[in-house]
Amino acid sequence: MTNSVKTRPDKTPAVAGSTKARYAIALMLFVTVVINYMDRANLSVAAPLISEQFGLDTAQQGLLLSAFGWTYAALQLPGGWLVDRVHPRLLYPACLVLWSLATIFMGIVGSFAALIVLRMAVGVFEAPAYPINNKVATRWFPEKERATAIGFYTSGQFIGLALLTPVLTWLQYVLSWHWVFVLTGAVGLVWGLVWYVLYRDPKESKRANAAEVDYIREGGGLVDIAPASKTGRKKISWTDMLIVLRRRKLWGIYLGQFCLTSTLWFFLTWFPSYLVNYRQMDYIKSGFLVSLPFLAALVGVLIGGVLSDNLVKRGFSLGAARKLPIITGLLLSMTMIGANFTNDTTLVVAFMCVAFFGNGLASITWSLVSAMAPARLMGLTGGMFNFIGNLSSIATPIVIGLLVSKTDFAPAFVYMTVITAIGICSYVFLVGRVERITE
Incomplete structure (x- = not known):
């Protein structure tokens, strides 16, 4: 692996008397991610009853379930451009309120x-x-x-999927599928208001003292970057697009993210059907077993962030500290191929848990966007990264559907293993040395 030599130990220890306001920010991000994924999972919970009420066939169900992914992927670049121009205190509540209202109206x-x-x-x-x-x-x-902060708030997506799905199912049973959308949307509306009231940038926050702001700045936090609205750059330019599209290092993290999220979308789409249709499990048992890999991923993502930051503190280069958990996690994800060589359900689920633990371990990839994106184009780079990564939400279900037959699911695991191997190569050979891209 490139860039694995040690450098001198970190020289920015926490200043005595500095506040810890950044920890509250991490908690706010965590709550927002939980709400984000709760509003993605609510449709999968309500889909059977919706299909029954409206008389939907399987093709219509698939169209409804895929509707989110098409617009979410397509809007990543405009969304990233917007992030570079609108303050998070205003943009995030606006997004929360608007997607929550759409969710409520679905009910x-x-x-x-x-x-x-x-x-x-x-x-x-x-x-x-x-x-x-x-x-x-x-x-x-x-x-x-x-990386610890990113791992912490990213873990919210696995909590939203593994733990809140049973809660939403219970709500639907007690009330109706309509209330699943109304109540989850209402939570988002309230949190949008909370974010607007509480969030400030480090230099504007009354909870962060000067010592903490200096600590963040000296440690590489971009506390002094002015928004585009104050620099006069209001329109997206082809120069900006070329910067985020023509750099080999950035393509390394884009392609790596596509490969990483392919595993996530396999578990979100085909894994339940695999257990029911190819392993002959009933829905109740399969529902319980589906949650186990998500819990394993939750553990993995928390370990990945802490491990990566500990390597930085021990003097490892930034590239080694960030890429080691990612590449290790991708290697672990390849263990799902083991399902092709056993008929033991326990072993199959064990392979899946190891694979998704690895996916969680590798899910600190946004730390590479933080470390490598041009400072002025952080949002645009993040939008491109998320756009290419989330193309897997379209590709994975379709490709697996074309590869498998009614009796043979093995080609799906071969495909997932090959895609994961491509991701490893991308981090090793395309990303190379981790450093911020200059303009």
């Missing part, structure tokens, strides 16, 4: 077409979310703490 409307339109609207307004998360983390955390 009120009475037609299939309206559900499609509203689900696409949720994808539109959630598109800037992760670029905003990355921008906030880059401003609030020094380099040696950033």
